[in-house]
Amino acid sequence: MIRVRFAPSPTGFLHIGGLRTCLYNWLFARKNKGKLILRIEDTDRERFLPESIFNLLKTLEECGLDWDEGPVLSSKNTIKQKGRYGPYIQSQRLKIYQNFAKKLVDLGAAYYCFCSKQRLEELRKTQISLKIPPRYDKHCRNLSPEQVKKNLKSNIPYVIRLKVPDQGKIKFKDIIRGEIEFELKNIDDQILLKSDGWPTYHLASVVDDHLMKISHIIRGEEWLSSVPKHLLIYNALKWKPPKMAHLPLLLNPDLSKLSKRKGDVSVESFLQKGYLPEALLNFIALLGWNPGNDEEIFSLKQLIRLFSLKKVGKSGAVFNREKLLWMNGYYIRKMPIDKLAKYCLKFLIQEELITPIHNKKTKFKITATGEIVQINWLKKIIALEQERLKELKQIVELSEFFFKEPKYEAELLFWKKMTKNQVKENLESIKTEFSKIPISKFKKPFLEEIILKLAEKRGRGEVFWPLRAALTGKKASPPPLEIAEILGREKTIQRIDKAIKML
RNA sequence: GGCGCUGUCGUCUAACGGUUAGGACAAAUGCUUUUCAAGCAUUAAAUAGGGGUUCGACUCCCCUCAGCGCUACCA
Numbered sequence: 001m002i003r004v005r006f007a008p009s010p011t012g013f014l015h016i017g018g019l020r021t022c023l024y025n026w027l028f029a030r031k032n033k034g035k036l037i038l039r040i041e042d043t044d045r046e047r048f049l050p051e052s053i054f055n056l057l058k059t060l061e062e063c064g065l066d067w068d069e070g071p072v073l074s075s076k077n078t079i080k081q082k083g084r085y086g087p088y089i090q091s092q093r094l095k096i097y098q099n100f101a102k103k104l105v106d107l108g109a110a111y112y113c114f115c116s117k118q119r120l121e122e123l124r125k126t127q128i129s130l131k132i133p134p135r136y137d138k139h140c141r142n143l144s145p146e147q148v149k150k151n152l153k154s155n156i157p158y159v160i161r162l163k164v165p166d167q168g169k170i171k172f173k174d175i176i177r178g179e180i181e182f183e184l185k186n187i188d189d190q191i192l193l194k195s196d197g198w199p200t201y202h203l204a205s206v207v208d209d210h211l212m213k214i215s216h217i218i219r220g221e222e223w224l225s226s227v228p229k230h231l232l233i234y235n236a237l238k239w240k241p242p243k244m245a246h247l248p249l250l251l252n253p254d255l256s257k258l259s260k261r262k263g264d265v266s267v268e269s270f271l272q273k274g275y276l277p278e279a280l281l282n283f284i285a286l287l288g289w290n291p292g293n294d295e296e297i298f299s300l301k302q303l304i305r306l307f308s309l310k311k312v313g314k315s316g317a318v319f320n321r322e323k324l325l326w327m328n329g330y331y332i333r334k335m336p337i338d339k340l341a342k343y344c345l346k347f348l349i350q351e352e353l354i355t356p357i358h359n360k361k362t363k364f365k366i367t368a369t370g371e372i373v374q375i376n377w378l379k380k381i382i383a384l385e386q387e388r389l390k391e392l393k394q395i396v397e398l399s400e401f402f403f404k405e406p407k408y409e410a411e412l413l414f415w416k417k418m419t420k421n422q423v424k425e426n427l428e429s430i431k432t433e434f435s436k437i438p439i440s441k442f443k444k445p446f447l448e449e450i451i452l453k454l455a456e457k458r459g460r461g462e463v464f465w466p467l468r469a470a471l472t473g474k475k476a477s478p479p480p481l482e483i484a485e486i487l488g489r490e491k492t493i494q495r496i497d498k499a500i501k502m503l
Numbered sequence: 504g505g506c507g508c509u510g511u512c513g514u515c516u517a518a519c520g521g522u523u524a525g526g527a528c529a530a531a532u533g534c535u536u537u538u539c540a541a542g543c544a545u546u547a548a549a550u551a552g553g554g555g556u557u558c559g560a561c562u563c564c565c566c567u568c569a570g571c572g573c574u575a576c577c578a
Contacts, residue, residue: 194576464537476539
């Protein structure tokens with residue numbers, strides 16, 4: 001049975017790198033009909049942020065990544081847990097880690113250490129100044145049992161450290177990187193249990209991975225160098241270690257490990273700006289993995305079918321925001337209008353361009369004017385902007401002029417080297433012609449007929465540009481006739497009129 | 504400093520030891536066009552360096568260099 005886990009620590013928002021790790025675990029589990037376990041690693045009390053657990057669960061759900069065991073959000077916004085190997089929150093498992101730490105001492109694989117933090121710090125400093133590797137000097141390693149007992153009795157704070165053999169090598173096979181070998185003499189006597197009684201990552205994750213019957217550990221490459229320590233623990237306890245796959249790191253443009261210090265990397269904020277979960281997931285799936293051909297647009301279903309750890313690369317991948325932006329735009333362009341509208345309406349409401357009406361799902365109020373409009377009218381606007389959207393949130397700035405009178409300088413109405421009179425005349429003739437059209441025929445084909453006729457004499461740009469500018473107040477926008485049709489005769493003429501008066 | 508990992512266009516990447524080293528994003532140019540977007544076409548752009556092995560190396564081996572990760576009572 002394949003069992004994998006995603007084990008974030010709740011210290012803030014879910015990180016884009018965390019999402020990728022989760023995605024690869026999820027894909028591997030789904031592909032192989034295995035289970036994905038979600039485990040919360042909250043053993044660092046100083047960095048712990050309770051809120052972030054809710055956030056994490058919500059964000060993963062929004063992305064469509066589900067898990068088979070672990071904490072879940074219940075309807076009342078409380079956290080429940082599902083699965084037979086729980087609890088899945090490490091702070092609820094303290095006793096377990098403490099017992100195994102003691103067991104490791106009994107087994108002779110670990111030992112009590114009573115060194116003070118100050119001593120450790122001074123030791124480090126001198127080691128660094130002498131240019132020798134900063135490591136624990138094993139001061140407490142050979143304390144007599146009597147001495148240990150005495151110290152414990154007099155309540156001297158202690159930690160439990162791993163007793164790493166002085167000699168020998170430790171070898172293991174990583175699924176992605178192949179054989180890797182470490183000299184034991186280069187490995188520190190890692191602290192397993194801190195003086196506050198809480199375990200470090202190394203102890204807690206080994207214990208949990210075993211108890212939760214994890215078959216494959218798929219995690220970031222930053223863990224590669226602690227594998228020997230973990231293996232030592234597995235061996236001491238006579239446990240079979242899971243298979244391991246260390247994923248290439250996600251990088252900032254300067255090639256350092258992807259971090260929030262160099263730009264926003266929280267999944268939540270991408271979602272808020274209007275990145276589609278499917279685009280985000282598609283994009284990060286390709287950071288370090290590819291199916292071996294030129295295709296790069298994949299649904300989650302296709303990813304499950306194609307995914308393989310063997311196709312995961314070894315080198316770090318820069319998180320390229322431009323390409324993500326492109327891909328998001330691509331997904332937006334391909335999206336059915338109803339689905340797109342649902343997303344965009346949310347932003348229009350949020351930015352108070354429109355206001356929902358109680359008990360009505362298909363009617364909205366334009367906030368600025370109080371006008372009641374149908375959802376179908378809004379859909380026309382959204383459809384018009386669809387191919388221009390890269391982030392969904394941009395619907396607000398792109399479509400604002402439909403909901404409010406545009407503000408702009410008269411200068412904007414001039415196409416190339418037109419004179420004031422030309423602009424004025426052109427707008428006036430458009431106005432007169434448009435006024436003759438009955439409301440029922442105020443549609444693009446009819447408008448086009450008129451405009452094209454005018455353009456024959458006056459020039460295309462000379463007619464289209466001032467009209468477009470008058471309707472939108474923008475340098476760049478969709479074409480004016482589509483806009484006029486949506487705006488309707490009254491508003492169109494009113495805006496043209498206003499432009500004429502500015503001249 | 505020590506240990507480990509990695510090295511193909513600016514970025515993400517493809518290439519049974521045999522290809523004019525391919526694709527995508529970004530860039531540039533053109534077409535289309537009132538503007539923007541989209542679309543289409545085109546261009547520029549890479550095997551870190553040096554040694555081997557081989558008829559033949561991006562691919563295998565060695566050295567060098569570079570980048571990154573770890574080196575916490577963080578994860």
